[in-house]
Amino acid sequence: MHGNDVKNSGVCPVVHGANTSMEKPVTRWWPNALNLDILHQHDARSNPMDPDxxxxxxxxxxxxxxxxxxxxxxxxxxxxxxxxxxxxxxxxxxxxxxxxxxxxxxxxxxxxxxxxxxxxxxxxxxxxxxxxxxxxxxxxxxxxxxxxxxxxxxxxxxxxxxxxxxMGLKTFGFGFGREDIWGPEIDTYWGSEKEWLAPSEQRYSDLSDPSTLENPLAATHMGLIYVNPEGVNGVPDPKKTAAQIRETFSRMAMNDEETAALTCGGHTVGKAHGRGAVDNIGDAPEAAPMDEQGLGWSNPGQHGEATNAFTSGIEGAWTKDPIVFDMGYFEMLFDHEWHQVKSPAGACQWEPVRIKEEDKPVDPTDPSIRHNPMMTDADMAMKVDPIYNEYCQKFRADPEYFKDTFARAWFKLTHRDMGPKANYMGPDVPKEELIWQDPVPKGSTGYNVDAVKAKIASSGLSNEDLITTAWDSARTYRGSDMRGGANGARIRLAPQKDWVANEPERLAKVLAVLEPIAAEAGASVADVIVLGGNVGLENAIKAAGFKVDVPFTPGRGDATDETTDSDSFSVLEPFADGFRNWQKQQYSVSPEEMMLDRAQLLGLTGWEMTALVGGLRVLGANFGGSKHGVFTNREGQLTTDFFSNLTDMGNSWHPLEDGTYEVRDRKTGKTKWTATSADLVFGSNSILRAYAEVYAQDDNHEKFVRDFVATWNKVMNADRFDLSA
Structure with missing residues (x-):
């Protein structure tokens, strides 16, 4: 047999697993390698739609x-x-x-x-x-x-x-406009567990204190949306379940009243399914055989009857009329005493101690048969927790109030991650603007931009102050739920004005100069902050010997304290910013991993992140004026010095005890610069080094300036949904 003849050898002619495994080969062999996949997970190559x-x-x-x-x-x-x-x-x-x-x-x-x-x-x-x-x-x-x-x-x-x-509910409205992705979201951390529904202790440092649930997680188990319906770790105890519900729903942006309304309104209709043995249920879709064609959880015992469907293992309806939105949930929960039982599948649930036959829901398939209703531990929590109980009694006494509260909470649940109202489309978008939509009024576009730039340029503020203030204002944007960003100038309001990451003393000094300029020109402070950053950047570009205009589109508005949910905005506080070479304290996650997370939330690619970091370093934009990573003798000019010096083999790199590094002249041993891992990763990671080498090339100085400006403009306009509305 010839060396390339495999036709009859019994050897498979393709490499097993190499093209289909979910496990990345680099991190499989080198688990500490920085994985940049999250920056390129939804690129154009995965999108089947036409480019235009x-x-x-x-x-x-x-x-x-x-x-x-x-x-x-x-x-x-x-x-x-x-x-x-x-x-x-x-x-x-x-x-x-x-x-x-x-x-x-x-x-x-x-x-x-x-x-x-x-x-x-x-x-x-x-x-x-x-x-x-x-x-x-x-x-x-x-x-x-x-x-x-x-x-x-x-x-x-x-x-x-x-x-x-x-089923009879007057809903609050609906907005179209959600755009599909075309593959898994690998950027989302769902927990470290290696098995579904693992004990809750694996994500709490103290299970008796729900607030110790690992951030940013919200659900109590791997594979659940909220809490375990059978009780904490499957052990019924409505009081303990109530505490977990409160923590979980608050992490999902719901207050106690909204939580009670959603629980009661959600269980006013429908049923849980647990008739039969879980061992008979097939694999989930990702593990199901090919002939299932993407479906999972096959149920050979269903026999075409709704009655025999299986989902959670809990079995039964909550109300007498499960396809009518009415007040039956409250009547059932509060007009009966309940005791613990097991479903046919063996799940823990609650059933009435006594109930009239005519008050029971009928079978989903055969209306001549009636079954006991049931409640989950989460439902019983609404009864035993004094705060939830109080809201339930308020709802029960005023059905119209309940329906309106639920409709609003449902709307919030299904629209929370769409960002501001400008992203909503269709005829059913509510006219009312809600505080959780982070409303920002439309700003002026009629002022003289050049005149404002001239006033900023002569204000006495340094380029570094202008650039860092604009960056700090814009960097809060996160594409995950389209919140934050420069529009609204919330950097001047609580809580942002007091965040350590924003250097409050420096910020106050800059705003004291920019706000009067905005007022005199009839411009928003939000516009003037971004325009100030552009002025500083244009000065740095000119000083480096280039002429590249920084784009600017006016029209940002200014939010107010009344239109800002300060509690909700507190979660946007940066605890690290690799772009400004800062972190509040040492974390278990490396600075470069935190920088990568921020870059993904900002919607940046790997090369855009590289260009921004290299540029911000030489511009002197580091937090507190730190010199880490400022690999240049021309600080304040937008040059490629960060990249050329990082890739210069005339230098050597030496770790220090405090976790930072020294960059020394290889011949003399003299320390030239200092650095953090968020700097040196652009030389050590093979992908980031490839980007860095592009910008270190002698023929790419102007390309770097153009790329930096384009990426800067992308960040400054990330939240300008009004431009595409």
Whole structure:
């Protein structure tokens, strides 16, 4: 047999696993290597749409009323392959929308309904999302019909809203405009556990204190959206469950009243499914055999009957009329005594001690049969916790207030990660502007920009002060939930004006100069802060011998204390900023990993991050005037010195006991500069070094300036949703 002849050798002609494994080969062999994949996870190569496709333009052409009518009709068109409970898919579609939105957490803005991420692993195969693959497949004819103008993300969020409307709730509204992603979100940390539903102790430092839940996590277990419905670690105790609910929902941006409304309103309709043995249920979608075609959790014992569906293992409906949005949940919960039982699948749940036969819900398939209702430990928490109980009694006494409170909370749940109202599209966008939407009034565009620039230039503020203030104002933006950024100039309001990262004393000095300039010109402070950064940058570019204009688009507005939810904004506080070579304290995560996280939230690519860091170093933009990483003798000029000196083999690099480094002349041993790992990673990481070498080349000085300016402008305008509305 010839060396290349494998036809009859019995050897597979492809490399096993190399092209299909989720495990990255670099980090498999070198687990401490900095993985830059999160900066390139949704690049153009993964997007099947045409390069000139504009989703938001496409949405404007969508037949909104037609979509809603088709989704509404789907609710009561029970299909044999997955029959609906009581002939109505409302409960299933609500759960789909809820679990899509419910992965959102306030700490980093990741998760949520805004990208259609529930279609991909790991979310599509979480134990808590069992059978939601069926809901998505039921919606496919609607998605197929309306095509590119209707994203999966919008359709999934809409399904639950239409479900509630079809069951009698007057909803608060709906906004289209969520754009789909085309692969898993590898930037999201869901926990360190190696198994689904592992004991909660693995993510709490003290399970008796829910506030010790590891940040940025919100759910109590790997694979759950919120809390364990059977109780803490599966042990029923409504008081303990209430404490976990409070912490979890607060981390998902909900207060106690909203939490109570969502729990009660969510369980006013639908049912849980746990009839049969869990051992009979097939693998989740990601592990299911190919012939299942993307579906998971096969149930050979279902026999085409809704009654036999299996999801959580808990079994039963909460109310007498599970396809009607009414006050039945409160009547059931508070008018009965409850005791612990086990579901047919062995899950812990609660049932009434005594209940009349006519008050029981009928079987989802056979209306001649009635079953006991049930409550989860989370439901019992609404009864035993004094704060939740008080809200429940208020709701029960005023049904219209309950319905309105729930409708608003549902709207918040399904829209929280869409950012400001400018991102909402369609005829059902509420006119009312809500504080959690971070409202910013429209700013003026009629002032003389050149005159303002001239006043800033003659103000006496240094280029470094202007550049760092603009950067600090804009860097809070996070694309995960489209919050933060320079628009609104919230850097001058609490809590941002007092953040250590913003150097409050320096910030106050700069604002004291810029605010009068804005007032005199009729411009917003937000515009003038960004314009000031541009002025400083243009001066630095000119000093380096180049002529490159820094783009500027006026129209930012100024937020007020009244339109700023200061508690909600506290989670945006930076505790590290590799771009300014600063961190508040030493963390278990390296400075370069924290910088990478910030770059991803800002929407930067690897080369954009590289250009920004190298430029900000030579501009002298470090926190507190630190000289770490300022590899230049021309500080204040936008040069490529950071890269040329980093890659110069005439230098050597030496770690110090405090975790920093010295850069020494290789011949003389003289210390030339100091650095942090957030500097030297651009020389040690093979990918970042490749970018650094591009900018260190003799023919790329002007390219670097142009790239820096383009990236700077991208960050300054990251939150200008008004420009694309």
């Amino acid at each position: 496709f504009d989703f938001h333009e496409a949405v404007k052409s969508l037949d909104f009323e037609g979509v809603k009518a088709d989704v509404r009709a789907l609710m009561t068109e029970s299909q044999e392959w997955w029959p609906a409970d009581w002939g109505h898919y409302g409960g299933l579609m609500i759960r789909l929308s809820w679990h899509s939105a419910g992965s959102y957490r306030l700490a980093d803005g990741r998760g949520g309904a805004g990208s259609g991420n529930i279609r991909f692993a790991p979310l599509n195969s979480w134990p808590d999302n069992a059978s939601l693959d069926k809901a998505r497949r039921l919606l496919w004819p609607v998605k197929k019909k309306y095509g590119n103008a209707l994203s999966w993300a919008d359709l999934i969020a809409l399904a639950g809203t239409i479900a509630y409307e079809s």
